[in-house]
Amino acid sequence: MLIEIRNLDKNYIMGEIEVPALIDVNVSIKQNEYVAIMGPSGSGKSTLMNILGCLDTPSGGNYFFNDVDVSSLNDDQLSAMRNREIGFIFQSFNLLPRMSSLHNVELPLMYAGILKNERRERAINALERVGLADRMGHKPTELSGGQRQRVAIARALVTNPGILLADEPTGALDSKTGDEIMNLFDELHREGNTIILITHEQEIADYAHRTIFLKDGKIFTDEPNKRFKK
Amino acid sequence: MQFEENIKVAIRGLIEHKFRSFLTMLGIIFGVASVIAMLSIGEGAKREAIAKYQDLGVNNIIIRDKDLSDSELEEMRARFSQGLSLTDAEVIKDLVPGVERIASQSELSREIQFADKTARSTIIGITSEYADILNYETDKGVFISADHYDRELKVCVLGAGIVQTLFQGRDPIGQMVKIEDQWLEVIGTLQSKTLFTETVGELASRDLNNDIFIPLTTFHQRFEPGNRLASELKQITVQVQNSNRLLESSELIRNILDRHHYNNQDYSIVIPYELLKQEEKERRIYNFLLGAIAAISLIVGGIGIMNIMLATVMERTREIGIRRAIGARKADIMSQFVTEAVAISITGGIIGVIMGVSLSLIISLFTDVTTFIRLYSIFIAFGFSVVVGISFGYLPAKSAANLKPIESIRYE
Numbered sequence: 001m002l003i004e005i006r007n008l009d010k011n012y013i014m015g016e017i018e019v020p021a022l023i024d025v026n027v028s029i030k031q032n033e034y035v036a037i038m039g040p041s042g043s044g045k046s047t048l049m050n051i052l053g054c055l056d057t058p059s060g061g062n063y064f065f066n067d068v069d070v071s072s073l074n075d076d077q078l079s080a081m082r083n084r085e086i087g088f089i090f091q092s093f094n095l096l097p098r099m100s101s102l103h104n105v106e107l108p109l110m111y112a113g114i115l116k117n118e119r120r121e122r123a124i125n126a127l128e129r130v131g132l133a134d135r136m137g138h139k140p141t142e143l144s145g146g147q148r149q150r151v152a153i154a155r156a157l158v159t160n161p162g163i164l165l166a167d168e169p170t171g172a173l174d175s176k177t178g179d180e181i182m183n184l185f186d187e188l189h190r191e192g193n194t195i196i197l198i199t200h201e202q203e204i205a206d207y208a209h210r211t212i213f214l215k216d217g218k219i220f221t222d223e224p225n226k227r228f229k230k
Numbered sequence: 231m232q233f234e235e236n237i238k239v240a241i242r243g244l245i246e247h248k249f250r251s252f253l254t255m256l257g258i259i260f261g262v263a264s265v266i267a268m269l270s271i272g273e274g275a276k277r278e279a280i281a282k283y284q285d286l287g288v289n290n291i292i293i294r295d296k297d298l299s300d301s302e303l304e305e306m307r308a309r310f311s312q313g314l315s316l317t318d319a320e321v322i323k324d325l326v327p328g329v330e331r332i333a334s335q336s337e338l339s340r341e342i343q344f345a346d347k348t349a350r351s352t353i354i355g356i357t358s359e360y361a362d363i364l365n366y367e368t369d370k371g372v373f374i375s376a377d378h379y380d381r382e383l384k385v386c387v388l389g390a391g392i393v394q395t396l397f398q399g400r401d402p403i404g405q406m407v408k409i410e411d412q413w414l415e416v417i418g419t420l421q422s423k424t425l426f427t428e429t430v431g432e433l434a435s436r437d438l439n440n441d442i443f444i445p446l447t448t449f450h451q452r453f454e455p456g457n458r459l460a461s462e463l464k465q466i467t468v469q470v471q472n473s474n475r476l477l478e479s480s481e482l483i484r485n486i487l488d489r490h491h492y493n494n495q496d497y498s499i500v501i502p503y504e505l506l507k508q509e510e511k512e513r514r515i516y517n518f519l520l521g522a523i524a525a526i527s528l529i530v531g532g533i534g535i536m537n538i539m540l541a542t543v544m545e546r547t548r549e550i551g552i553r554r555a556i557g558a559r560k561a562d563i564m565s566q567f568v569t570e571a572v573a574i575s576i577t578g579g580i581i582g583v584i585m586g587v588s589l590s591l592i593i594s595l596f597t598d599v600t601t602f603i604r605l606y607s608i609f610i611a612f613g614f615s616v617v618v619g620i621s622f623g624y625l626p627a628k629s630a631a632n633l634k635p636i637e638s639i640r641y642e
Contacts, residue, residue: 055555055636076559083557094552094639098246110235111557155556 001064002162002194003029003052008061010047010217021047023217025061029163029196034189036197036205036225039214046167048214049198053088053165054081066162083111087156091168093148095140101127101151102136108159126154130184146177153184163194170204182207236562240569244577247542254538255578257531258618262582262611263589265524269607270590272517274600279509285423285438286502287364289330289473291480293318293466293487296496303459311494313461318490322468326482330469333360336449337464338456342442343408344396351392351440353409355449363469366443371403371418374445378417382447386414390422391439412452414444461496476501525614531578532618535571539626543567543633550630551638564631571623572616579615583608 010022022044029035039045050056051063054070057078063070065085073081088094095104105123114122127136130150140148149169156164166185170178185207189195199205206225213221244251286292295314298306306313319334336355341348358376360366366373368387378385386407393402402416423438450462470479480499487497543550550563558566587608590601 050636053555055639076561079554079557079559079562082555088555090639094548094555096549096552099242107553108556111553111559111562159557 001028002031002033002066003027004062004064004067006062006064008051008058008063010044010051010056011059020217022051022058025217025219027212027219027222029194032189032192032194034185034195034197034207034209036199036208036211037214038199038202038205038211039220040200042216043214044217045198045200045214047217049165049167049196052163052196053086054078079111083108084159085162087159087161087164089149089152089156089164089166089169091171093140093145093152093172095148095151095155097140100137100139101132101143101154104140104151105155105158108155112159122158123154126158127151129157130154144177145173146180149173149177149181150184153181153188157188157193163196164188165196165198167198168200169197170199170201178204233565236565236569237573239566240573243566243570244573250538250542251574251577254535254574255581257534258528258575258578258615259531259582259585261524261528261531261618262579262615263586264527265521265611265614266583266586266603266607267589267593267601268520268524269610270586270601270603271593271599272513272520273602273604273607274590274594275513276510277602278600279506279513283502283506285364286500287467287469288503288506289469289471289476290363290502291468291470291476291483292500292502293468293483294498294500295461295464296498298496300457300459303457306494306496307459309492309494311491311496313491314464314466314497315462318487319463319466321486321490322466322483325486326468326470326479328471328475328479330471331359331363332469333357333363333467334446334463335360335465335467336446336455336462338449338453340409340453342392342396344402344405347396349392349395349440351389351442353442353444353449353453355446355453356443357446360443360467363467367421368418369421370401371416373418374443379445379447382451383445384412384414384448384452385417385444387418387420387443388416389420389439389441391437392442393419394439409442410453473503476503524611528611528614528618531615532575532622535574535619536622536625539567539571539623540629543626543630546630547633547638547641550633551635551641554633554635555639560631563633564627567627567630568620568623571627572619575615575619575623576612579612582615583612586611 005025005027008022008025009020011018011020013019025048037045037048047056051058054073058071065081070078070081096107099107102120102123105126106119109119109122124133124136127133130153132147132150132154135143135147140151143151169185170181173181182204185195185197195208197204197208205211209225211221211223211225212219293314316334319332323329323332334357338353340351340353342351356374358374358379361373369390371387373387374385388402396402396407397405402419405416406413407416468479468483470476480501484499491497553563587603590603593599594601
């Protein structure tokens with residue numbers, strides 16, 4: 001099992017009172033699954049994503065990633081985990097605006113301590129993979145929204161992570177470009193990547209093969225998506 | 231992440247924000263420039279003082295016959311003192327241990343003539359050891375030698391100022407100049423000497439370039455003093471072997487002279503080296519003050535770096551969040567910011583060094599303040615600016631590293 005979440009709780013302290021964001025969540029995700037996590041705002045899906053992405057640690061319960069207990073890791077180990085195992089794709093792309101696409105894609109490899117030549121080669125490959133071989137020298141500000149998201153996907157792919165974690169990846173794109181990005185996810189899934197998609201749009205969730213629906217911090221439904229496209 | 235990667239990231243960051251980087255650097259630039267300029271002023275003053283005393287000789291004890299009015303002179307003679315004399319010089323040489331050389335001189339203020347030009351000058355009659363003791367070197371020709379002295383030759387060596395006034399570019403060597411009714415042959419000229427603009431101890435300030443040197447024997451033979459009671463000598467210069475014994479030797483000389491002058495205080499003793507040490511002591515406080523002001527300006531520069539960097543941490547929260555999300559450790563963010571601070575202060579330091587060097591050149595060109603840049607002052611200023619960069623970059627770097635990745639990545 002790639003991801004194993006057991007009896008996970010997450011509480012936030014707001015002033016004096018503890019507010020539960022996730023209550024007794026149990027999820028297992030296998031290698032090469034394509035999962036959508038859905039739910040209305042405030043349902044806890046962002047909190048779950050932060051924990052899945054090793055940006056945050058649970059208040060209770062366990063999160064095993066490849067049998068590693070993530071809740072026991074320290075800050076440096078969490079950084080290494082994010083670096084190696086998590087490929088983030090954000091709604092607002094989160095590229096460094098003053099760096100070229102190539103540099104942006106190289107950045108995770110730099111933090112992984114990979115040397116310049118290999119880094120460059122792998123970044124070029126990743127950019128070629130998302131169809132941006134001709135835009136490597138461009139800065140994000142010189143690219144369209146769809147191209148920016150492709151750069152972000154290349155950055156997520158370049159370390160060969162265990163999971164791609166996409167948070168509303170089409171939220172800032174028009175529907176045509178959004179479809180193109182979703183088709184790219186389909187391809188990446190077919191190539192063997194494990195994808196977790198966080199969204200509130202049924203349309204987007206329909207691309208995934210399994211949907212986890214969160215409500216009030218609890219798993220409401222968790223079932224295969226019978227309607228998934230293709 | 232490797233160190234050189236950090237440097238690249240930091241430098242790229244600086245270039246991407248040229249104007250902000252420049253503003254951040256300003257404090258360091260002025261700090262370093264002022265350290266260098268101030269140290270160069272201090273060093274210049276020191277060198278000037280050393281040069282001044284070197285002219286007088288750091289191993290020398292100078293005994294001057296006091297300038298007395300006619301009535302005072304009469305009183306001294308009535309009390310049996312003959313004033314400073316060649317006998318005094320001989321006794322000192324015989325009785326004071328560790329005397330290397332001794333030179334005697336007499337002085338008169340007279341006009342010197344060549345063709346239709348005249349110049350006011352001080353005629354100095356000297357013994358042949360004078361040149362060795364006071365490091366006199368001729369520009370052209372030769373200096374007064376023992377042979378000139380022994381044969382009472384009518385020869386003279388001219389100061390650079392006299393040469394300028396009388397000869398105006400012509401070669402003076404071999405020309406005859408006239409003082410009172412005496413004709414003297416010019417055998418040498420001196421290099422230009424620094425102006426003696428301030429009184430050193432009992433030595434009044436005067437322009438050394440208007441001196442004319444002739445053998446003391448010739449001086450006594452050919453020139454009448456203004457007053458018949460005038461002392462035989464104006465000055466005796468004693469060179470001792472060891473500058474550590476200057477004070478002892480001068481005490482001994484004082485005892486001898488007091489006895490010979492029947493306790494009449496018609497002479498004074500100047501020890502240039504002691505004056506130099508005293509002056510150095512006074513200047514130390516002044517240098518310390520200059521240094522302190524410069525150091526404060528560097529620290530203010532450092533605070534400037536800290537302020538602007540703390541502000542940019544805020545502005546760059548999202549960048550930090552992104553970096554953390556894709557795997558940067560706290561230490562990576564920390565070292566990125568510290569490296570940026572150091573890069574800012576090093577760049578500022580380099581610009582500051584250039585400005586400081588230019589500033590001290592400008593000061594010495596356009597004012598009468600002498601400056602001198604020692605290499606170590608550049609290293610001090612530069613090294614200090616790096617230390618300032620590291621120490622004042624630390625706080626902003628720490629606050630950047632401690633930002634929570636989840637919050638900073640959503641920061642708008």
